[in-house]
Amino acid sequence: MxxxxxxxxxxxxxxxxxLCLRFTCKGLxxxxxxxAFKTVVEYLKLSDDYKLSGVFLAGRSMGSRAAxxxxxxxxxxxxxxxxxxxxxxxxxxxHRPKLQSKxxxxxxxxxxxxxxxxxxxxxxxxxxxxxxxxxSKMKAPKKIHWIDKANHGLAVKGRTTDDVMEEINAxxxxxxxxxxxxxxx
Numbered sequence: 001m002x003x004x005x006x007x008x009x010x011x012x013x014x015x016x017x018x019l020c021l022r023f024t025c026k027g028l029x030x031x032x033x034x035x036a037f038k039t040v041v042e043y044l045k046l047s048d049d050y051k052l053s054g055v056f057l058a059g060r061s062m063g064s065r066a067a068x069x070x071x072x073x074x075x076x077x078x079x080x081x082x083x084x085x086x087x088x089x090x091x092x093x094x095h096r097p098k099l100q101s102k103x104x105x106x107x108x109x110x111x112x113x114x115x116x117x118x119x120x121x122x123x124x125x126x127x128x129x130x131x132x133x134x135x136s137k138m139k140a141p142k143k144i145h146w147i148d149k150a151n152h153g154l155a156v157k158g159r160t161t162d163d164v165m166e167e168i169n170a171x172x173x174x175x176x177x178x179x180x181x182x183x184x185x
Contacts, residue, residue: 008162009090009172012173016173034066036066056086057084057086060091061125061152064090065093087114087115088115088172089116091119094134114142116142118171119146120150126152143175
C-alpha cells in the first residue's frame with residue numbers, strides 16, 4: 001500500500017480529481033490477495049456510504065494479478081459488468097524470472113473491460129514479446145506503455161524515481177481520461 005509507485009500515483013490522480021482507495025494484504029498468496037481485493041470491490045459496490053457508479057481496479061506486480069483475477073470472477077455476475085470500468089497493471093508479473101514457459105495469463109484472457117499495462121522493457125518477470133503476444137489474444141481493449149530500460153521495480157539507470165513516476169502518472173491519467181470519456185459517450 002505504501003509502495004512509492006502507488007503513493008505517487010494515488011496522490012497524482014487525486015490531485016486531478018480521481019478518488020483513490022489504497023489498501024494492502026499481508027502475504028504474497030494470490031488466493032488470499034484476490035479474496036481481499038474482491039471483498040473491497042463488493043463493499044464499494046454495495047455501500048450506501050459511497051454510491052459509486054463504477055471503479056477502475058489497479059495494482060502493482062502481484063496486486064495487478066489479483067485485480068485481474070477479481071475482474072474475471074466478478075464479470076460472471078451481471079451486477080458487476082458495468083461497475084468495473086477498467087484495469088491498470090503496473091509491472092504485471094506475467095511469468096517468474098527465467099520461467100517464460102509458464103505464463104500467468106489465464107485471467108487476462110477473460111477480461112472484457114479496458115486494460116492498461118505499464119511495464120519495463122527490461123522487466124525480468126514480463127518479457128516484452130510475451131506480454132504483446134498475450135495482449136494480442138485478449139478480447140478487451142488494451143494498451144501497453146513500455147518504460148524504456150525499466151526493470152520489474154520500474155527503476156531505470158540514469159533516471160530518478162520521480163522522473164519515471166511522472167511518465168507513469170501522466171500515462172495512467174491520460175488512459176483514465178480516455179476511458180471515462182468513452183464511458184460517457
